[in-house]
Amino acid sequence: MQTSTRDRIVVATARLLQRQGYVGTGIKQIAKESQATLGSIYHFFPGGKEAVAVAAIRHSGREFAALLKDSLDRQPEPSEAVLSCTRELAAGLRESGWVDGCPVTAAALETLGADSELQKACAEALNGWERLVLDKLLGCGFPADDARELATTVISAIEGAEVTAQVNRSEEPLLAAGRQLARLIRSYGIDAARR
Amino acid sequence: MQTSTRDRIVVATARLLQRQGYVGTGIKQIAKESQATLGSIYHFFPGGKEAVAVAAIRHSGREFAALLKDSLDRQPEPSEAVLSCTRELAAGLRESGWVDGCPVTAAALETLGADSELQKACAEALNGWERLVLDKLLGCGFPADDARELATTVISAIEGAEVTAQVNRSEEPLLAAGRQLARLIRSYGIDAARR
DNA sequence: ACAGCTCTAGAACGAACGCTCTACCCAATT
């Protein structure tokens, strides 16, 4: 067998969570989409729906982290890196028909009240991404305080711009955010050449 | 009569949508929360759940627009206005125990696939807010292109920062975004005194 | 007094929800 049943369940759930959120995604839909049966799902995830969702969110978190790290490593200049990242996201969004947005936002917003395992998984994913940006900025010589605040803002802005882009079915908000974030980063006057 | 039944339904639904999204909010829960009965709800909103949600989103859209307009009108400098707006949002978020975030994001993310009336209502709310910021910037002498891109970015960033703040149960992301947005706006070197 | 209207009230319906349960398949072990 190419991919294990467990992996199929996680991947399918990740995509469903991204598109319809946690409450909007049913266990039976996961079963159908992943070509697994209820028996298999509850075999691998005795914790039920939430356990599946947690695994899926963690998967998505790692996946986007890899994409982000790629952008950050490829471009020496952090402003350029953010720009190229938003361009990639915009392209992906358009190609998916504006449905494949941030893989954790939808699920995160639905589980804010209760401090569930799922909520923690979403927070960890977000913070992991932020840390990648933070490390890049620190590595480029940004002072710690500025870097921290910038990293938070960059992730938040990309997050929000992706939602805006989805709602308006347009790449523009994401691209605009990329350009403005690049400008903001440049405004600190620290470039790679200076190091 | 203090508040009409119809208004109670709309207001209660708005709060529920803000906290639990569209799928997570049930008609019967709306009935209980708004002290109305199913009969009343379907009397005022023959369109069912979606019609109630559309009215609630429109209500929330107007409500936040008023808050935003207040901030923008009170501060002559747009950077200051954005700063004070994020401060207000941060305070409100903390006071609510991090549950009362953006009133449309949650609902918007769940209705992206289908181009429903609800999805349009969310888009209109977001665009209305963006327009307020845009008008402010234009009024302060920003060139049209810069103003448009800035307005989109400001709304997106605030949107995203609110989510990040909720997930991390901290005001910091919102305040950081406010400071960085203010810096970004200032970087255009157009201040009210110059006019 | 009566008819007509708006609004309230909640029982009842079919569908879908998350989950439990039993039965079965099949490769590895004894």
Add this chain to the structure above:
DNA sequence: AATTGGGTAGAGCGTTCGTTCTAGAGCTGT
């Protein structure tokens, strides 16, 4: 050859979903 156990399969449980429906309360105009 028999047994074990990981994995597959899906019927069925109790509950909740959104919606429909009938019944009646309260007021207005005649």
